[in-house]
Amino acid sequence: MKTVSLLIPVYNEASFLPLLFQSIQQQDYPQAAIDIIAVDGHSTDTSFSLLKAYQQQIPKLTVLSNPRRSAPSSLNMAIQIAQGDYLIRMDSHTEYAPDYIRQCVAALDKTGADNVGGHIRIKATNRVAQAIALATTSLFGVGNSQFHYTDQEGYVDTVYLGAYRRQVFTTIGYYDENLIGAEDDELNYRLIKQGGKIYLTAAIQSYYYPRDSLKKLWRQYFQYGYGKFGVIRKHTLPTSIRHLIPALFVLSLLIGILSSFYHGLGLYLLLPVIVSYLFALTIFTLQTTYKTTLSLFGLVALVFITLHLSYGIGFLTASATQLSKHLRH
Incomplete structure (x- = not known):
């Protein structure tokens, strides 16, 4: 045995x-x-x-x-x-x-x-x-x-x-x-x-x-995103393309917001990204909740947003931290 x-x-x-x-x-x-x-x-x-x-x-x-x-x-x-x-x-x-x-x-x-x-x-x-x-x-x-x-x-x-x-x-x-x-x-x-x-x-x-709360979920997935950058940095390539998508989404939002201050150019990037995301969010939230209870529609949408933003921000925070260390040396 x-x-x-x-x-x-x-x-x-x-x-x-x-x-x-x-x-x-x-x-x-x-x-x-x-x-x-x-x-x-x-x-x-x-x-x-x-x-x-x-x-x-x-x-x-x-x-x-x-x-x-x-x-x-x-x-x-x-x-x-x-x-x-x-x-x-x-x-x-x-x-x-x-x-x-x-x-x-x-x-x-x-x-x-x-x-x-x-x-x-x-x-x-x-x-x-x-x-x-x-x-x-x-x-x-x-x-x-x-x-x-x-x-x-x-x-x-x-x-x-x-x-x-x-x-x-x-x-x-x-x-x-x-x-x-x-x-x-x-x-x-x-x-x-x-x-x-x-x-x-x-x-x-x-x-x-x-x-049992969005705040705790945010902390958890921020740490996941932060750690995942370390995995990719260690092994050069991502273990899966899905690990990059939340960071690319957050990065596109940041670029759009920052560049919108310059003659509104960022709006051409920001609006399509936001509209596409909200469309996908609505479709997948409906798909997720219609079989159980639509009363959870709002909460499920907030959870999706929390998962994507916290993971993406964690990933980008880790990359910015690493870049800062590299520049100092």
Whole structure:
């Protein structure tokens, strides 16, 4: 029987930890074959004390403290002491099906892939979260990222979270700690680049609790965009063209606004961009909401706008920061 190590980065997750550990304790995979490593990034809530309390109840739970705080550095700390044949990344914002670990092991054994994962299924706690769930399972919201769509199965370029063979990390290295928010995508890009395979299957089921406000969503996707620039800079080429579209959209808006001060020339760029975007926004929002409830139309539209602008601005902020550093040197 394969042994597994669960890698769990934690930062201010006190409200989600009970659900997480309930999910782990209800797994139908033999508990004796599971070790758990939770790394707290100096949380400012009660997360660390909760983890220590769970450690008293769960003998195979190791709790570490990470002064560097970031998820990739926490994951790397966990990998260094993990004992399992397979290493499964877990997220505190996620509830896991009782057969989650068993299905991860089965998929790795059956497919021979280096990393396997499931689709991202979303549980909403309020209307904003419900709108986020709808928008992030739309082509207009997240592009062709396949793990967002539950009808996709097969070899892909990335999956949600992921279960890895131990040797992946000895072969291609650990998570890049400089790419906060894009560490998973970058690791998977390196894996595929070096001949590895990633498999997506509907048998691996989990349920993600999204951010419950537009402000939190903005921060999350700003960080994703910021991190994605680092991935592209590191590897020269984008992992997918979809990662460039929000930045190009925001850049066209900025150019249009700035150039409109010079004899209104920017209006010739700005108006077509805005009109085209609003048209697409209306069509995709209707497409997303008409099957569920049109009362969410406004919120879903705001979520789409938040996703696109925050990601694009994050990407451009990272590029401007890098350019500034280059010019100073």
